[in-house]
Amino acid sequence: MTSKEIEQPTKKTVNNYEDMERDLLSMKQQLAEKEKQVQELEMKLQTKQEKEHIHILPTESVDELNKKLETQYALSRRKTMEIEDLKATMEQKDEKMIDTEKELTSLKELSETRLQEIEQLKLKLEDNNSKRLQVPVEETSETIKDESSDDVISSNKDIEMKPDDKSLTVNLQEDGKVEWSQDDVQLTSPSVDQCKEVISKLKEEHTSIILQLSSSDSIQVLIPTVLERGTINQLAIYYSSLLRDDVLSFSSQLSTNKSLIILQLTHGSMSDDGVIALAQSLQYNKTLQSLDLGYNPGITSACAQSLAELLLTNNTLNGLSLHHTNIETDGVMILIESLKTYNTLMILRLDEQHEETCSSLPYYEHIKDRLVFVE
Secondary structure: OOHHHHHHHHHHHHHHHHHHHHHHHHHHHHHHHHHHHHHHHHHHHHHHHHHHOOOOOOHHHHHHHHHHHHHHHHHHHHHHHHHHHHHHHHHHHHHHHHHHHHHHHHHHHHHHHHHHHHHHHHHHHHHHHHHHOOOOOOOOOOEEOOOOOHHHHOOOOOEEEOOOOOOEEEOOOOOOEEEEOOOEEEEEOOOHHHHHHHHHHOOOOOOEEEEEOOOHHHHHHHHHHHHHHOOOOEEEEEOOOOOHHHHHHOHHHHHHOOOOOEEEEEOOOOEHHHHHHHHHHHOOOOOOOEEEOOOEEEEEHHHHHHHHHHHHHOOOOOEEEOOOEEOOHHHHHHHHHHHOOOOOOOEEEEEHHHHHHHHOOOOHHHHHHHEEEEO
16 A cells, blocks of 8 residues: 555544534533523523412322311311311200390399289288287387287296397296188197197198297297198298297208298397208208298398308398397398399398498399398
8 A cells, every 4th residue: 555545534534523523512502501501491480489489399299288288177177077066065055044034024023023922922911910820029028918918928927138148038828829710720828739739730731830928848849740741831830939949849840840931930030040050951941931020129140140140041032020139230241242143032021220321332233122120
């Protein structure tokens, strides 16, 4: 091979190499431009995402987000259902409240009617008693004599007022007087045997018992039995000094009795010890509506706390009479305080001397309609 033949291929090869370099350079330039375009596109895309707050998440993150959204939706749905149930419950409670208010209004009207009936019965009872037993009582005198009814207690001795405790002591004859009517029985100075006879003859139509000038023995024989029978709705005891033991003798029967509506223990029949025992026995009584303790000079402020506790416990008593007693201002304040929370009692009778003190109380306007001041 000649030198010319060798030289020509070499030259051709060089030319090809130069062409390739040029092509490679051109391609590099084109790649650089493409990379620049890609960078520009990436920057534009990033800017657009930032403006539109678009965050492209991996597939797993999207699935987790969907699960969270489903969970939140379920919780929200559950809360919505709970709210709907609560609204329905509140509506039912509102309806019950309306029914309760109507029932309370009806009960209040009925209670007022019953109180008026009780007052009429008390007046009738007192009127009947005054016709059958004319016994003048003067709190300041030491001796009380019968000046008007010889046929009632003609053989009785004087009724003496002891100055130390202002209670009545009655010197009774062996046998007293018993009077029957269609619906009541009245006993005056009865003996124990007479009380037993009355018990044996009592019928269901005899709903009222009036006991006057009685001894402790007669009281302890008669009262527990008639209360246990559960047919008496009115019991009145006048001019009979009930000691604590006398009250305790029928306290359990009085506590569970379901017939007695009116109880009158007046005209020197009660003192502080008896009232305290009486108040304890009446705390859980469910039927008594009227309790009259008037005209008892032996009642003082010492029993006021027991009466106040009775008002806070008993929920049926709507009339309490404490006029013509020796309860002083401190005792009255204890009783008045209980009226702020005891709404059942509609009438509280007190002596007129306490009216000025009561009217100065800051809550007097809320209770004044329930107070009656007696001369």
